[in-house]
Amino acid sequence: MxxxxxxxxxxxxxxxxxxxxxxxxxxxxxxxxxxxxxxxxxxxxxxxxxxxxxxxxxxxxxxxxxxxxxxxxxxxxxxxxxxxxxxxxxxxxxxxxxxxxxxxxxxxxxxxxxxxxxxxxxxxxxxxxxxxxxxxxxxxxxxxxxxxxxxxxxxxxxxxxxxxxxxxxxxxxxxATKPLPKGLIYELLPSTEGKLPVALQKRRHPAELVERLNFDEYSPLKGMIRTPTNGKGLIADNSMLQMLANSLTDGILYRYDDIEDQLAILKAFWTAVATVFASDWGLPPKRSRLLHGAGVVALGFVMDTVAERVGKSRQPVSSHFQQALRELAPHCRWSNGTWDFGGDNQLKWNEVQNVPRHIQMLASHLLVSLRRVAVQK
Structure with a gap:
């Protein structure tokens, strides 16, 4: 047997x-x-x-x-x-x-x-x-x-x-099955109730801000943030999420608990960006680095710095941001020319990539330029 x-x-x-x-x-x-x-x-x-x-x-x-x-x-x-x-x-x-x-x-x-x-x-x-x-x-x-x-x-x-x-x-x-795209998960977060893993819980509030910026009637970024359900947007959702996460952790958005106050600051800042850099506004990242991932994240640090100057007793408005950005504009090379980051660090406008080193160089250049303008005034 x-x-x-x-x-x-x-x-x-x-x-x-x-x-x-x-x-x-x-x-x-x-x-x-x-x-x-x-x-x-x-x-x-x-x-x-x-x-x-x-x-x-x-x-x-x-x-x-x-x-x-x-x-x-x-x-x-x-x-x-x-x-x-x-x-x-x-x-x-x-x-x-x-x-x-x-x-x-x-x-x-x-x-x-x-x-x-x-x-x-x-x-x-x-x-x-x-x-x-x-x-x-x-x-x-x-x-x-x-x-x-x-x-x-x-x-x-x-x-x-x-x-x-x-x-x-x-x-x-x-x-080996392809997982859900992270962008889709993040887009679902604002309408998801209940407890989530810690990593996603931290993303929920920035994702809600992205949703409001992308769909609020009077938002300067209305329809401009690219998500799985808005494939025509110019700004990558992950870049905007990173900018928001930075400010919520260490910047101006950290000061405010109310989402409407946070949105008021964000809308004021991006309205100022659209006004001061009108020739680059609305251009795809291949034609301008203004709405490129590196530009968006770096500009977030500019927003925080300008808001800090306004002081804790006042909420910054668009005119505060416009004044600072106009002073900064001569030092920007969003769609032509060469960025001078000091020393041997020079990059043509279209050589700036969405990588940590380039983002840090760009952000540092913008913040140093802001400080120099302030000293010269």
């Missing part, structure tokens, strides 16, 4: 069995998959994670990345919030010791049937004897394991294979 690999492994795993209601369904050329719900805190009782490593200096084993502590911490905080939801399924590769028992007399379809999935629970001598490997959802599984909650049901989709190669292939296919 022939003994299967699964039968041999089962002998090594004498112990308890977790029997759980499941749906078996077929995909492709007869491949069977199993979908079921389970308390996420039980996942590690029958699943392990095969991390990428090398045996000696040559052989690559495993396929998962190491746990990312910061990401797991964010998910855990979310799970401990008031009404969390994790709708995406954890994907698990099972070996041949897992058994599906179909229920008799229950309606089924041409591609699915209901039954019970029997999963060995050990005790296991070591992690390698566990019947399941997490192919997708390692961070979520770790967060559920560590979260200070009694339980958290989650959906699992599993498939059976004894081969590491197929597990690795499925891991690559699942994780």
């Amino acid at each position: 022939q003994v299967s690999v699964g039968d041999e492994m089962a002998k090594k795993r004498a112990g308890r069995v977790l029997s759980i209601p499941a749906i078996e369904f077929r995909q492709g050329s007869g491949r069977r998959l199993y979908s079921f719900a389970i308390d996420g805190k039980l996942l590690h009782s029958f699943c392990t994670v095969s991390r990428v490593s090398r045996q000696g200096t040559e052989t690559l084993t495993g396929y998962q990345r190491p746990e990312v502590a910061a990401h797991i911490s964010q998910i855990r905080d979310y799970l401990e919030s008031e009404s969390p939801i994790l709708p995406n399924a954890i994907v698990v590769a099972f070996d041949g010791t897992v058994r599906f028992r179909p229920h008799q007399g229950i309606p089924k379809t041409a591609y699915s049937r209901q039954g019970t999935l029997d999963i060995p629970l050990g005790p296991f001598v070591d992690e390698t004897l566990k019947p399941g490997w997490i192919v997708d959802g390692q961070q979520r599984a770790a967060a559920m394991r560590d979260a200070r909650v009694d339980s958290f049901p989650v959906c699992v989709v599993g498939f059976v294979t004894d081969g590491l190669e197929e597990q690795r292939q499925q891991f690559i296919l699942v994780n």
Whole structure:
């Protein structure tokens, strides 16, 4: 009598069995998959994670990345919030010791049937004897394991294979899928309620300001910020978000809690930019660096500096900004000529790129020029 690999492994795993209601369904050329719900805190009782490593200096084993502590911490905080939801399924590769028992007399379809999935629970001598490997959802599984909650049901989709190669292939296919564009995520943030991961929570307020600047009736930037739903905009949303984040952290916008006050300052400043640099306003970044990423972020520091001069007792208005920008204009080379950043640092107007070094050079040049004009007055 022939003994299967699964039968041999089962002998090594004498112990308890977790029997759980499941749906078996077929995909492709007869491949069977199993979908079921389970308390996420039980996942590690029958699943392990095969991390990428090398045996000696040559052989690559495993396929998962190491746990990312910061990401797991964010998910855990979310799970401990008031009404969390994790709708995406954890994907698990099972070996041949897992058994599906179909229920008799229950309606089924041409591609699915209901039954019970029997999963060995050990005790296991070591992690390698566990019947399941997490192919997708390692961070979520770790967060559920560590979260200070009694339980958290989650959906699992599993498939059976004894081969590491197929597990690795499925891991690559699942994780190679193109994620949502960040711009789309940021555009959704203003209308998203509830608790979000810390990184997205920090982006929510700047994203709301971008939305208002882009769609308010009397905004000088109306329709000019390029987002996934406004592909004709000239200013990259990420550049505007960066400018806003800088000011909200260390600039004039930090002073004000009310979004209407913040918007009043932003609209006043960009109205002044449009007025003083009228010949460059509305030109695409290829023809002028005014609305280019480097220009937008650098001008944000100008806004903060001018507002600081106005003083804490007054809110800056467009005339304050216009006066300063007119004094600054002779030192600008948005669409022709060469920027003189001092020393050997000279760049033609169209050589300025949206990279940290160029942004820093441009911002420093504008701020130094402002100070020199102020001293000469």
